[in-house]
Amino acid sequence: MRATDSREFEHIRETLFELLDKKRIKLLRQTLEEMNEFDVAEFLSEIEPAKMAMIFRMLSKEKGAEVFANLDVGEQEFIINSVSDTELGDIIEELYVDDAVDMMEELPANVVKRVMRAATPDTRSIINQYLNYPENSAGGIMTAEFIDLKKYMNVKESIARIRRIGEDKETIYTCFVTSSDRRLEGVVTVKELLLANDDDVIEDIMDRNLIYVSTTDDRETVTEKFSDYDLLALPVADSEGRLVGIVTVDDVIDVLEQEATEDIEKMAAITPSDKPYLKLGVFEIWKNRIPWLMLLMVSATFTGIIITSFEDALAVQAVLMAFIPMLMDTGGNSGSQASVTVIRSISLGDIEFSDIMEVIWKEIRVAVLSGVALACATFAKILLVDKLIMGNPEVSFLVSLVVCITMALTVFCAKFVGCTLPMLAKKAGFDPAVMSSPFITTIVDAISLLIYFSVAKILLHI
């Protein structure tokens, strides 16, 4: 059952559906039990809800919980509503706390109530505690199942402990050495344990370079730690410095993808959503997009006003019109390049507000290079295309000059605005990603028009 080979997986799916149609439930159940939980979830989400719940209930407790964690909220909700409280209780107990919490954050209130009733008091209190951490904080993504050791234990005892309590821990490979008051004193990996001698004492082999985050730290801080230090698990401490949970690398991978998607969506003026595109309803998509379009549409009024105010000038030199889109687009693109680069660098932790001067100085030099290059190219293009090929008589030398000067100045301003706004947004506590292409474009549009008409006024005396 190679999950990777999609053709083979196709084949398995067919067999499963065949078994389902032929009601060969026992065999179907066996096959599912042997399959990877992710593939089982894929299969379940393809069959009609009623049957899905029926088949889900056939699965073993453990398998059931694993599969459940891989289903979409909608499917999870359906299953919750179709199982008995005892069955529900079993699922919740088997789930890792962080999976349970993720689910709770999505489910409608009434369903959550029922789930909480079904959970044991301990689980309930843990989940409650977790639900109080903001979804984007380290506390929001951490899990409570980790292995803690004491520094006076020796390797043999430690391995024995891991074997005893390891079963339902999300990771056993990083063990956390805690003091009697649950403070983190050191970290030791199973690799180190295996490579050490049985009677070595933890205190001597544990790593004291503690890398940890606090429950309130942002998700991005967590991902940075993982990519900087190549971790498998990161300890999370509360305000009193006590170890309350860990974040495991598999959750970090999901966070990384979500963070990037959110940035990308914000950069395109879309309100982020964590559902995959095909699962989003038309109205949801619309709701995530329309407010930004409206806002940008209205703010484009200024460019309109500018043009209106120069209408007479344009009437005299109608040819100037033809170059407006090119100037606005090039300005917008130059600005986006700068802003997007800066935004991404900020969220990767490559640059901070303190670097603003260095960034501006870099962008200014890039802007001069680009501005000059584009101005020359424009000049050549105008003479070649508009004058020779199109043979437009109105395109005088002066007009081309106006366009080229505007081009250079616009690119310069665009790069400057593009690199400063995101950093200022960050400083002001907003998400820099919002200060990207669409907004930069709208601002640069207005700037470019003002430059254009001013230069025209001076050189063409209109």
Next chain:
Amino acid sequence: MRATDSREFEHIRETLFELLDKKRIKLLRQTLEEMNEFDVAEFLSEIEPAKMAMIFRMLSKEKGAEVFANLDVGEQEFIINSVSDTELGDIIEELYVDDAVDMMEELPANVVKRVMRAATPDTRSIINQYLNYPENSAGGIMTAEFIDLKKYMNVKESIARIRRIGEDKETIYTCFVTSSDRRLEGVVTVKELLLANDDDVIEDIMDRNLIYVSTTDDRETVTEKFSDYDLLALPVADSEGRLVGIVTVDDVIDVLEQEATEDIEKMAAITPSDKPYLKLGVFEIWKNRIPWLMLLMVSATFTGIIITSFEDALAVQAVLMAFIPMLMDTGGNSGSQASVTVIRSISLGDIEFSDIMEVIWKEIRVAVLSGVALACATFAKILLVDKLIMGNPEVSFLVSLVVCITMALTVFCAKFVGCTLPMLAKKAGFDPAVMSSPFITTIVDAISLLIYFSVAKILLHI
């Protein structure tokens, strides 16, 4: 030495610099040996090259190699040039193959030659073999150091083997069960080994649901597997299905960040580069951006031509000018929203070309909703702002109608173009990310103008 707490790290840095100035080399060396390799690299890259090389050479073999892997190519090159062949040989031998290969891909040819001479024949042949895999393929990011077991071994023997050969493996937590002809037969985790009984046989506890990729698979396939199946390591098989290497989760995290950054940069019409922004020279940044700006600038010619051809019409109804930026921007933004969403979904593996009809149908409905909403908003805005507040007499009811109809039609076309082009690009074998905001905008600009003037011709008889 809590690497996380930046203030404390500041403090350590100061101490280190103090030790350096006071030439208290012995103590400095001790401190560095105890520190995390990433932080040591950070420290080294802050001091002048000559001193850096000097201090680097003080580090122990193992530490040296770890730190070396965390330096930038420039720094690595400087060190390579300042160490003896024997020292260089040691570094290369200590490096994990994938780190060594990453370095080779960046270094100038002459330096690579020297490194290869310094490496032992075995290492050299492995590196050579790896260098032949494309940088973005599974083969390009895999490492050769993994633990292989035989299915007839029992748990005790297996753990003994791990303890024996585990030292210099990049991960020991996932062990790969191979046949005599190096084919992958199963996978067993150290967790499973620890939780099993000493005399259990691997064959009985190993997982036969093989999840693997082949050396030529794209990096994105690798990252998908990791996020789907929550893996710590993924086996890589050659064309004959033999196990040649593994990809570890820490490398996948770097790949995920690179992939996202590349997508984002392409979406903003920038040629991607894997150096962090502040390390990029002004000319490099310029080289990555200017070709796209040129291309887009030239392609904006069409919009110019369209406007010129309608110059007379515009002369009659100069007021139409004022709305062009708003129409073009809104069109561009609507298009980008669709394209960016689709591009991201493609690279996350959420949608494939086969979904094109579903995607188009979704976007069409979103487009209708957005178009109508924006048209109404525009109408209100024109009557309120342009007519009442600005008191522009030229803004007649008919003119507003023209603008609103154009708005609706433009948004519709924009969404359609925005969602189809990336999928077609993907189908044609291009990177869909290129079919994003800037290009969509340029295309939509032309479309919106054509619609605008045609509608105007019909309703205003110009």
